[in-house]
Every structure is written in structure tokens, then in C-alpha cells.
Amino acid sequence: MRFLLYTIFMVSSLLAFGFVDQEVKIVPVEKAYKPNLQVQKDKIKITVEMAPKVYLYQKYFKLTEIEPEKKEIDIKKYLPKPIELHGEKVYEGNLTIAIPIQEFGTGNIKVEFDYQGCNEVGICYPPQKKIFTFSIPDTSQEKTKKSEELSEELSITQTLKTQSIGVILATFFGFGFLLALTPCVFPMFPILSSLIVGAKNMNTKKAFLYSVVYVLAMSIAYTIAGVLAGLFGANLQAALQNPVAIVLFAAVFVALALSMFGFYEIGLPASWQTKIAQKSDEASHKGGLIGVAIMGFLSALIVGPCVAPPLAGALIYIGQTGDAMLGGAALFFMSLGMGMPLILVGTGAGKFMPKPGGWMQAVNAVFGVVMLGVAIWMLSRILPDSISLFLWAMLFIGSAVYMRTLEGIEKDAHWFVYLKKSVGIVFFVYGIFLMIGSFTGASNPLDPLKVLKTKGAITEVSTLQKPLFQEVQSFDEFQKLLKNSDKPVMLDFTAKWCASCQELEEITFADPKVQAALRKEFLALRLDVSDNSKEDKAFMKRFGIFGPPAILFFDKNGKEIRSLRIVGFKNPKEFLSILEEVKRRYR
Known part of the structure; x- marks a missing residue:
């Protein structure tokens, strides 16, 4: 009975002096503040919904990343402008804090959000902690991967x-x-x-x-x-x-x-x-x-x-x-x-x-x-290579004859006559080499004796070694070879009239290291589009190719590794590095 009278007295006194607003309801802390976190494209958004007549102190906000690494994030610089209440900087209503995503790590993230506030009755709540768990993708790796996926x-x-x-x-x-x-x-x-x-x-x-x-x-x-x-x-x-x-x-x-x-x-x-x-x-x-x-x-x-x-x-x-x-x-x-x-x-x-x-x-x-x-x-x-070499031979031998290489030099002739005759002799000899090359199966005017030089060395090997490229004639044939291959597949679009294709042939594909890599670890296919036939154009159109040279690589699933497509000439060193990357992605 004595306790009841004391309670009535205290409440009446508070009401009499205006310390308690009859409209204010003292709510528990879990209903007073409802924090939430959202992951957006470029920021982390923390919102706090507040019950009526409650507020949060600016000075008590704290945000700490716990995982994957422990670090404190300076949340105060992202807080909006506060209001003044009882000499303190506070926030009322709903609070939104937008923090740039760069402030956090990547992967699975765990953060601790600390805050404290009071009720306008004058009752203050104890300090609160809220743990949020979310995930941030590694955008830098995605950008790098995206850029890697773009071919030249x-x-x-x-x-x-x-x-x-x-x-x-x-x-x-x-x-x-x-x-x-x-x-x-x-x-x-x-x-x-x-x-x-x-x-x-x-x-x-x-x-x-x-x-x-x-x-x-x-x-x-x-x-x-x-x-x-x-x-x-x-x-x-x-x-x-x-x-x-x-x-x-x-x-x-x-x-x-x-x-x-x-x-x-x-x-x-x-x-x-x-x-x-x-x-x-x-x-x-x-x-x-x-x-x-x-x-x-x-x-x-x-x-x-x-x-x-x-x-x-x-x-x-x-x-x-x-x-x-x-x-x-x-x-x-x-x-x-x-x-x-x-x-x-x-x-x-x-x-x-x-x-x-x-x-x-x-x-x-x-x-x-x-x-x-x-x-x-x-x-x-x-024209066939033999006829082309024969024409080159005729051009150089004819030039030598036109320069009077086979004629004698008059006594006390000008020095230029001797120079011209020397050049003519070189032309004549080179023309003879070209003539020999045209009858021995050579194809490169810059190396007409290549077949003779290598004939002895490759006689034993030639019967065992397959050609570097397997020719394909149709898209269906290519699809069948691609499906049955247990190696990375390379498809070379070439043409006889393409100068860069000839450069690839004479420099890159002639390199021993390139040949060894292609023979051992790749199925090298080739489509010759010299005729530019209807079938050739349809084949190229399937891959969005406008003309040679173009070299495509395919993975285990038969899909082109688009970022490694080669358009134009690549020297042996560059080409080998691309082959290594193809093998890495094929594993």
C-alpha cells in the first residue's frame, strides 16, 4: 500500500512539472531503432528507421569491417548534416548513410555497426551493435577479365x-x-x-x-x-x-x-x-x-x-x-x-x-x-609456284643481259661500268638459282634453293611427319574434326593473294619452335579462301571474318576463345605466347 502511494506521488509530480509528455511512449530499443544494410552498384547503403521521439547521437556512430580483414571505416565523413538538440549533434526520423563500395574489401564481408541514442523523455538506451553480412564481387578482376576477353x-x-x-x-x-x-x-x-x-x-x-x-x-x-x-x-x-x-x-x-x-x-x-x-x-x-x-x-x-x-x-x-x-x-x-x-x-x-x-x-x-x-x-x-619462280628467273636473267653483263668491258672504262657489271653478275647468278628452284619444287623466291639444302636432312623424316596443317573444305568437315579433337584446335584462314598470309607462312609457321608446338599440342586446321567462293564466304561469315589472315582457337567445348583471335601478322615469339595462353585456358 505504501509503494502504490509512492508511485502515484512520483508520477503526479513529474506530470505537474512537465517532465513527461503524456503522448510519449517509451519503446524498447529494438523497436526504437531498426538498422538495415543494402548493397548497391557502387555503394553500401545503411539505413536506420527510428520510432517517434527518439534520436541518435552523431558521436557514437562507428563502423568496423571484421572480415575478411579487420579495419575501421570512417563512417562519420559519410553522415548527413545533423541537428542540434540539448547541445548535442543528433539525428531524428529515418537516417540514410551511403558509403562508397571501395571502402570495403571484396568477397564475403562482415561488418559491425555501433550506435547509441536516447528518448525525448530523457531515457537513454545502452550502446547497440548490429552485425551485417554481405558480399561484394571483385570488380577489378571482372574488368580485367572483360578486357582480356576483347581480342585486338x-x-x-x-x-x-x-x-x-x-x-x-x-x-x-x-x-x-x-x-x-x-x-x-x-x-x-x-x-x-x-x-x-x-x-x-x-x-x-x-x-x-x-x-x-x-x-x-x-x-x-x-x-x-x-x-x-x-x-x-x-x-x-x-x-x-x-x-x-x-x-x-x-x-x-x-x-x-x-x-x-x-x-x-x-x-x-x-x-x-x-x-x-x-x-x-x-x-x-x-x-x-x-x-x-x-x-x-x-x-x-x-x-x-x-x-x-x-x-x-x-x-x-x-x-x-x-x-x-x-x-x-x-x-x-x-x-x-x-x-x-x-x-x-x-x-x-x-x-x-x-x-x-x-x-x-x-x-x-x-x-x-x-x-x-x-x-x-x-x-x-x-600461278603455280614453279611458274612464278620461272618468271622471276627470267626477269633477273633478262635484266642482267640488258645490263650487258655477258659482254666484255672496254679498257679504261668508267668505274660505274664495273659497278653495273658486278650488279648484273649478281642478278644473273640469282636468276640461275631461281631457275633451278622452279624445277626443284621451291616456292619462296627469297630462298630458291631451300628444297636442295634440306632434302638430305628431311628425307627420312618426311615419310613419318605429317603436314603442319590439315586442310578443311567445308564447315561440316571442320565441325566434325573440332568435335573429335582431344587437343586445342587452331583454324587458319589464308589465301595465296594475301601478303600477310605469306609473311606468316615464311616467318612464323616456318619457325621450328612454332612447328613443334603445333604438331605436338594442337590440331592445326587450314581453310584456303584464295578462290573466294560462295562456300568460302559463308564459312568466314559464320565467324564474322572479313578476309584473311585470321587465326582462330577453340576450347574443349568447341567454342572459340574470342580474345585470342589473331588478325594480321604475328612474329614467332608473339605467336608462341598466344599458343601458351590457349593451352592454359584449355586445361
Whole structure:
């Protein structure tokens, strides 16, 4: 009875002095504060729902990562602005704390969240702890894996999709400049130089103009062919690698060569030339530029049809997005980069060209031989190796005879006569070697005696050793071999008219270490698309390939390891490192 009277007295006193609001309900701590944690894309979000008339002190917040490593996270710098209450910084209502995900580790995470608050009645709750467990993926590894999964040409495609126009055009210009050093562009140097040397009244300014026109026409051709290939999947350059186009273009070079030898002069009829001369020299000048432009346009389409990573990247971008404007601009700037060395060489040919006289006949003869060499190089795409070597042999032996190598030297002759005869002898001997190679099965003009040198060494092995590549003729045949293989499968797309393919053949696939790795640990398959037939185009289209060279690798499940696809030339060291990565992923 005495306790009941005491309680009534105390409550009445508190109410009388206003210490307790009749509307305030004293709730237990688990209902006063309800903390929660959410994992979002780039942050960890901690929310605390508070009951009415309760608050939390700013100074008591603490966040500690317990696992995988113990560390305290400075949560206070991520707290929102507090309010002032009873001289303290506090939070009321619902509190949200957003903490960058980088503050935490990766994998399975455990954190401890500490907080303390009071009720407006004046009752304070004891310090509270809340344990949260969640998971954060290792985004750095995902990004690395994602970047690893992009092959060379797909990385370039990504550049087109993400970078500014200025960066894209500058990048592709640089790509083009590097491509100027590849075998696909080399034949254009003698072609342009021959056009300049064969022109009349040539000077530095005119040579520069000829070079620029040639390069611009070449760039336009690359751009048109690239955009068409990207939009429709049809490689115009590859389509022109048929016997008719190659023979016709080779015939043009033979005709130009014979003209330089002085057999005839290519030009307009005399009556037309007289009328043009009467009007102005400008018309004649324009006529010459038109011929240079035509030659530049055709050279791009027929002489250099190889596919390189930047070209493939641009074609994939055009095919995926349909953005022919940006893709075409990238291809055009890439072609300009390829043409810069051509402009330098062409301008130099005009500047340092000998003055009219006897020297000019010799210079014309030299470029006539070069033009014949280009014609043979083109015909070698469709002719058997033995006939190609025979033509090279005839060219070098004929040049030696033209240099009067087999004739005697007059007494007290000029030193240049001796030099010319020495060069002629080298040409003659080399021509004999080429002739021998054409009858012994050699295929490389740079090593015509290879078969004779290695015949004794490989006689015993040749009967036991299979060819390095197994030829496939159809997609069904390839699928069957892929399914039954217990080794990583490599598929090589090649063509006889592809200069980079020949470079791979003569340098990379001829390397003993590469051969040993392919024979022992890979099933090396090859598809020859020289004919560019309907079946060849369908086969390439299945893998999104616009033209050779392209080398694909396949895993245990028969899926291509896309990030390791090779487009263009790789030297033996680079190729071996890719083979090692294929083996690692195959395990």
C-alpha cells in the first residue's frame, strides 16, 4: 500500500512539472531503432528507421569491417548534416548513410555497426551493435577479365564506341602509319614512284601533287570497300582477287613497263595532244592526275587486300552499329596514315630525279623492271609456284643481259661500268638459282634453293611427319574434326593473294619452335579462301571474318576463345605466347 502511494506521488509530480509528455511512449530499443544494410552498384547503403521521439547521437556512430580483414571505416565523413538538440549533434526520423563500395574489401564481408541514442523523455538506451553480412564481387578482376576477353580488333571496335571523334581519327591515322610498314603496302611504293618517274616535266611540286592524289584515291577506295564490307559483309577487295581482275591489272603493269623500256609511248593521239597543248598545259596536267587517281584507286583494291586489326575493328563497328559515317571516317584516316610514307617517297622521287638526258633512260629502265616485278608478284597469286619462280628467273636473267653483263668491258672504262657489271653478275647468278628452284619444287623466291639444302636432312623424316596443317573444305568437315579433337584446335584462314598470309607462312609457321608446338599440342586446321567462293564466304561469315589472315582457337567445348583471335601478322615469339595462353585456358 505504501509503494502504490509512492508511485502515484512520483508520477503526479513529474506530470505537474512537465517532465513527461503524456503522448510519449517509451519503446524498447529494438523497436526504437531498426538498422538495415543494402548493397548497391557502387555503394553500401545503411539505413536506420527510428520510432517517434527518439534520436541518435552523431558521436557514437562507428563502423568496423571484421572480415575478411579487420579495419575501421570512417563512417562519420559519410553522415548527413545533423541537428542540434540539448547541445548535442543528433539525428531524428529515418537516417540514410551511403558509403562508397571501395571502402570495403571484396568477397564475403562482415561488418559491425555501433550506435547509441536516447528518448525525448530523457531515457537513454545502452550502446547497440548490429552485425551485417554481405558480399561484394571483385570488380577489378571482372574488368580485367572483360578486357582480356576483347581480342585486338574488338578492342579497336570498343574504341570507336567509347572515344571522342578526335581521338578516334587520330588513333586510326596512327594505325595506318604503322600499317604502311606491312607487306600489303610495299608494292604501292614502286607503283607510285614509277608513275612519277614516267611523267613529263616532273618537279618536286608536281611529284607532291601526284603523291597526294594517289593517296587520296587509295584512301577513298579503302573507305568505300570497308564500308561496303561492314554493312553487307562482302569484301570488295577479296572479290577482286579473281584470275580475270589480276591478269588485267598485271597486264597494265606490263604495258607500263614496256613503255618505260621505250617500245612505245602511252598517251593521247598526236592530234589530240596538239589541241590540248594549244588550249593550255593545265588540261594535260589534269589528265595526268586522273590517271594517277585511277591507279591509286585500283592499287588499293587489287594490290593490298589483306585485313589487319584496325581494319577489322572498323568493319565490325560498322556491321554492329550501322554507323557508316564514323566507321568510314576512321577507315579514311587510317588510309591517309598508310599514305604518308607514300607521299614522302613520291615527293622524294620527284625532287631527286635526274635531269633529262641519258640518265633518264636508265632510270626508266630500272622502273620498267620494277613494274614487271609487280606484275609477276600479282600473277603469283594465281600461278603455280614453279611458274612464278620461272618468271622471276627470267626477269633477273633478262635484266642482267640488258645490263650487258655477258659482254666484255672496254679498257679504261668508267668505274660505274664495273659497278653495273658486278650488279648484273649478281642478278644473273640469282636468276640461275631461281631457275633451278622452279624445277626443284621451291616456292619462296627469297630462298630458291631451300628444297636442295634440306632434302638430305628431311628425307627420312618426311615419310613419318605429317603436314603442319590439315586442310578443311567445308564447315561440316571442320565441325566434325573440332568435335573429335582431344587437343586445342587452331583454324587458319589464308589465301595465296594475301601478303600477310605469306609473311606468316615464311616467318612464323616456318619457325621450328612454332612447328613443334603445333604438331605436338594442337590440331592445326587450314581453310584456303584464295578462290573466294560462295562456300568460302559463308564459312568466314559464320565467324564474322572479313578476309584473311585470321587465326582462330577453340576450347574443349568447341567454342572459340574470342580474345585470342589473331588478325594480321604475328612474329614467332608473339605467336608462341598466344599458343601458351590457349593451352592454359584449355586445361
